[in-house]
Amino acid sequence: MLPPLETLPSDDRLPERAEIVVIGGGIVGASAAYYLAKKGHRVALLEKGLVGAEQSSRNWGWCRQQNRDARELPLAQRSLALWDGLRAETGMDLGFRRSGLVYVTTDPADLAQWEKWGEFARQRQVDTRMLSAAEARALAAGSTGQWIGGVHSPTDGIADPSRAAPALAAAARRLGASIHQHCAARGLETTGGAVSGVVTERGTIRTATVLCAGGAWASMFCRWHGIDFPQAGVRSTVFRTAPLPDVVKGGFYCSDFSLARRLDGGYTVSMPAAGRLDVTPQGLRYARAFWPAFRSRRKALHVRLGGSFLRGPEALARWRLDQVSPFERMRVLDPAPNLSAIEATLARVRACYPELAGIAVAQSWCGWIDTTPDMVPVISPLDRLPGLHLAAGFSGHGFGIGPAAGQLAADLIVGDPPAVDPYPFRHARLVDGSPITPPGAI
Numbered sequence: 445m446l447p448p449l450e451t452l453p454s455d456d457r458l459p460e461r462a463e464i465v466v467i468g469g470g471i472v473g474a475s476a477a478y479y480l481a482k483k484g485h486r487v488a489l490l491e492k493g494l495v496g497a498e499q500s501s502r503n504w505g506w507c508r509q510q511n512r513d514a515r516e517l518p519l520a521q522r523s524l525a526l527w528d529g530l531r532a533e534t535g536m537d538l539g540f541r542r543s544g545l546v547y548v549t550t551d552p553a554d555l556a557q558w559e560k561w562g563e564f565a566r567q568r569q570v571d572t573r574m575l576s577a578a579e580a581r582a583l584a585a586g587s588t589g590q591w592i593g594g595v596h597s598p599t600d601g602i603a604d605p606s607r608a609a610p611a612l613a614a615a616a617r618r619l620g621a622s623i624h625q626h627c628a629a630r631g632l633e634t635t636g637g638a639v640s641g642v643v644t645e646r647g648t649i650r651t652a653t654v655l656c657a658g659g660a661w662a663s664m665f666c667r668w669h670g671i672d673f674p675q676a677g678v679r680s681t682v683f684r685t686a687p688l689p690d691v692v693k694g695g696f697y698c699s700d701f702s703l704a705r706r707l708d709g710g711y712t713v714s715m716p717a718a719g720r721l722d723v724t725p726q727g728l729r730y731a732r733a734f735w736p737a738f739r740s741r742r743k744a745l746h747v748r749l750g751g752s753f754l755r756g757p758e759a760l761a762r763w764r765l766d767q768v769s770p771f772e773r774m775r776v777l778d779p780a781p782n783l784s785a786i787e788a789t790l791a792r793v794r795a796c797y798p799e800l801a802g803i804a805v806a807q808s809w810c811g812w813i814d815t816t817p818d819m820v821p822v823i824s825p826l827d828r829l830p831g832l833h834l835a836a837g838f839s840g841h842g843f844g845i846g847p848a849a850g851q852l853a854a855d856l857i858v859g860d861p862p863a864v865d866p867y868p869f870r871h872a873r874l875v876d877g878s879p880i881t882p883p884g885a886i
């Protein structure tokens with residue numbers, strides 16, 4: 445089922461030429477288009493379905509520095525600063541507020557892990573504070589949990605996934621970018637070994653510069669051009685509620701569930717330990733690269749064989765540029781939510797927060813989280829095909845860092861000084877045979 449999503453109009457006419465073509469209208473592509481247009485470049489943004497309709501509208505909305513991988517932290521910090529300014533800059537409310545995030549636990553191992561992360565984070569000026577048992581219970585007032593402690597990041601926040609990507613795309617459009625929805629990019633044309641055009645289902649756009657920000661579809665797109673990009677998807681279910689008592693101001697996390705207060709007075713509820721990994725041809729291809737990440741998270745993952753072996757972003761697929769491609773066969777990747785996990789979560793929320801006894805599902809959905817073997821994205825030119833850049837593999841963190849990720853991609857494309865050091869996000873680290881650095885995010 446489609447989660448709530450604001451829509452924006454498309455431009456009717458596909459341009460014959462564009463200085464830069466961005467493929468994928470999630471938060472990363474929309475942000476890149478916005479920052480490129482802001483720098484004065486002529487951009488066309490292509491989206492096979494609707495802007496924001498895949499991961500970027502299905503997430504919890506958390507924008508956090510807390511528990512980030514050290515490699516990603518500068519991007520998270522930069523992004524929070526951008527989120528702060530985007531409302532005034534674009535004239536649109538993306539729903540961002542620094543409402544703080546609270547993590548609580550009954551497990552000493554969690555506390556040890558958060559404490560260790562906190563030591564490093566405080567050196568990087570992250571506003572994060574360990575909570576004693578009494579403080580955790582005070583911040584989770586009204587909950588029955590026997591919390592032994594927690595961690596609080598008061599200046600992290602939440603934005604509205606139903607608004608953010610469409611708002612950034614609309615802002616890009618106002619700066620001169622053209623937006624083309626229901627317009628899949630089937631592949632690239634090359635001249636002399638470099639990009640010279642994008643073939644879409646509605647015709648070809650001549651360009652020498654392309655950013656692939658295709659989320660879960662990026663590996664399939666790259667593979668068609670002979671470029672390896674190890675990527676694996678994890679299904680994750682979410683539901684929202686009608687307005688309920690205000691037990692949590694921002695985000696609340698415990699091992700059984702997470703809550704994010706919505707602007708409409710309801711909650712976005714998720715179940716961190718109920719991810720599902722489908723066995724797919726792409727998954728088998730990259731099994732070795734993903735093994736360490738899988739092993740470290742295996743308790744939170746259920747492995748299944750299902751329809752995604754044959755359909756969707758990780759299936760076997762062959763197509764020609766003059767044929768309907770897999771991208772247009774699935775306009776919106778909309779996996780079925782896990783209903784039994786939802787039932788179990790409702791019971792856990794009621795037991796933990798008696799004030800939320802009346803909780804019910806207003807709407808549920810599922811998202812396909814695109815991950816890399818080290819759980820850090822690629823934001824990088826692709827050496828094998830001059831003119832092609834990649835920004836994908838955001839591994840469950842891309843919404844919060846989306847604005848800065850798009851800005852960094854834009855800087856790299858036009859050769860401006862990068863917003864943050866791009867080295868940790870280079871594509872080569874995943875394919876040059878060097879050992880995969882273990883994921884550092886919690």
Ligand SMILES: Cc1cc2nc3c(=O)[nH]c(=O)nc-3n(C[C@H](O)[C@H](O)[C@H](O)COP(=O)(O)OP(=O)(O)OC[C@H]3O[C@@H](n4cnc5c(N)ncnc54)[C@H](O)[C@@H]3O)c2cc1C
Pocket residue numbers: 467468469470471472473490491492493494495496497498499500501502503504505506507508627628629630657658659660661662665680681682771775776810811812813835836837838839840841842843844845846
């Ligand atoms: C359940 C869930 C909870 C999450 N919670 C959080 C959170 O709290 N905080 C956080 O920071 N992150 C979170 N994430 C992760 C976050 O949502 C993603 O990392 C982020 O949205 C990725 O953005 P994207 O633009 O790369 O991809 P997407 O939003 O998936 O966008 C990619 C777009 O590219 C389009 N596309 C693909 N191929 C083509 C093509 N060939 N032609 C045209 N268009 C194409 C697709 O249709 C899609 O719209 C969560 C994700 C999920 C699923």
